[in-house]
Amino acid sequence: MINPVSVLSDPKNRSFYCSLFIVVSLIFGAYFIGSASIAKEYKEKLTRWKVIYNMQNTNLGTCKKQCQPSGTEALPEGIVVKTSDLEMRPLWGSSMKNKNSTPSMSLLAIAVGIKQKEIVDKIVRKFLSSDFVVMLFHYDGAVDKWRDLPWSDTAIHVSVMNQTKWWFAKRFLHPDIVTEYKYIFLWDEDLGVENFDPERYLSIIREEGLEISQPALDPVKSEVYHPITARAKKSKVHRRFYKFKGSGRCDDQSSGPPCIGWVEMMAPVFSSAAWQCVWYMIQNDLIHAWGLDVQLGYCAQGDRMKNVGVVDSEYIVHLGLPTLGVADDNKGINGMAHSHKEGSKALAPSGLPQASNRAKVRMQSFIDMRIFKERWRNAVKEDKCWVDPY
Template identity: 70%
Template structure:
């Protein structure tokens, strides 16, 4: 039996066919294993590469997303590449032809003069505009009487911007046509009435003083002899360059050296204000869209002074004007009346016996109604301010202590 087992083992070992078969199986198995490990290595490497690329892409996308979130975009421009977005504009008129823009020869004015005008004050307005050099000022006229063509004979009329809307105030015009983004390129904005004498006024000298004194909101002083002066702080002080406060020791509303609030200090009247670019951006937001007389706004302008209103708001004595106090809005010839003019007070029209003046010109004088409406709007503005202060829990009044100190 042992011999037979030995014979079988020897025959298996010595069988060449079996040995060859085993060798082939071993080689095939080795090749399969090698292919598996090699392909696995390649797959792993590719997976790692892909994962790495996705991580880089995600990182870049997240980084880009964070950058885009930080970047300030004007509302509505999100669908546009940032480089094509033009955020501001100006009131410069552009040529229909020529290569002026290509050569960069177009000179831009650095300031804006905007006046609410009626044709009856044409000559006064002409004298005002002629004082302002065209190289430094864009002129914009707000025609509240609807008359535009009769201004065309003036030498500067074609370069002025004319806007017409019947029986609207300069604040109505300013709110709609002097948006901060439209006038962002102008360093100073003069928003003036039409009844101002400028014989003793030089705009360039005025702005030189304003810049030197760092006034963000200002006005030229009024000649106290020739002017209709409503508030003593606007009256010109002799031998003075600029003043920022007034003194009143008798009667109600006293002002002394301790006063820190308007109208004793940090205050200008609204017939001839001059705003810096930054101050106007703030003031424009404060103008109420429906309160066109803007009474009460003057008391709050100091909040737009870009700092301390006791320093940055002032009246320039060296360059002064005359406030003629002419009747403008509300005084109309009978043939000028229309539905818009009659309803200016948003109440019942006055009877003929109350409005018609006993004169040959048959004028209608609505000035009492205009003044009444102005007072109503002032009360509305004050109420809105009080409500806004109460509702805005995040707002801190920088002048709260100053108001308390100015109470006598």
């Protein structure tokens, strides 16, 4: 058995073990120092990762608040253009409009057929003189037959066969496209505007705070289907209609259509905010939009009894001409209006029977209205969070 005392007493052995101790000490010292350095570096990395994580979370929260449009997540925010307009721009050179001119603040959109060319010409001339943007939806495809009119090149023409203005509006008047226009006039083509001034009309609806409106109808010369649209001669604007006899009475206690808060779909005028709501209400597959008028008050940006009205001092004439589904020749404004008022079939070409699908068009209109009403009822029933303000 080896005696440890004798081993250590030998100078050579003692020197060897001292050297070994020093080497081991150095190794352990290097190890602990290295570990401390690694631990410090690791700690610094963790700190950096934590900062980055917190920054990412902060940015994520900020991005959520910005309501970034769907599909633009891969783009930097500053490059995203959320809206557009209907301004026509040249392929080269400066803009077609004078750079110093005031941009148009209102839009007139009409679904037109060539047979009402003379009527539409008078309407458009009035609106262009008030610096409107004019957009024509050609439901008969006859765009080239409008080229002889002096204003044709300044208007925007869209041509799709056999569609209504509501079908066109749903596809070409998205709120993000027409957002720069403060008012949207979505009119029929058979309207007389001899007693109508667009600028005065805009002044009145701004003064009255009307988000949804229409010009009143001349009760003598017009086809009036809804009494609330008839002109009151001594009034500038009316919002309510009174009926004290028969069924469907309207009095001061009435709070909804057709007594108050309602305009016809023939010549409605919408503020930009109201149109943003109405556009979403238009059904993609129902082209006639019957039944929509009763619900327009929900888009009035507040109380429909205050923000919806009929302007009496700027009024129009509704000629009541059958258009969609009717084949006829163009006899001019006076001839067509006179014939229609007398119940004549003079709209058909001479010597030929009246070629008309008008009955089918009207039937489809009633079908669309029934479907829309059913959809509204179902939507109200299914949306547990929605509260009917009326």
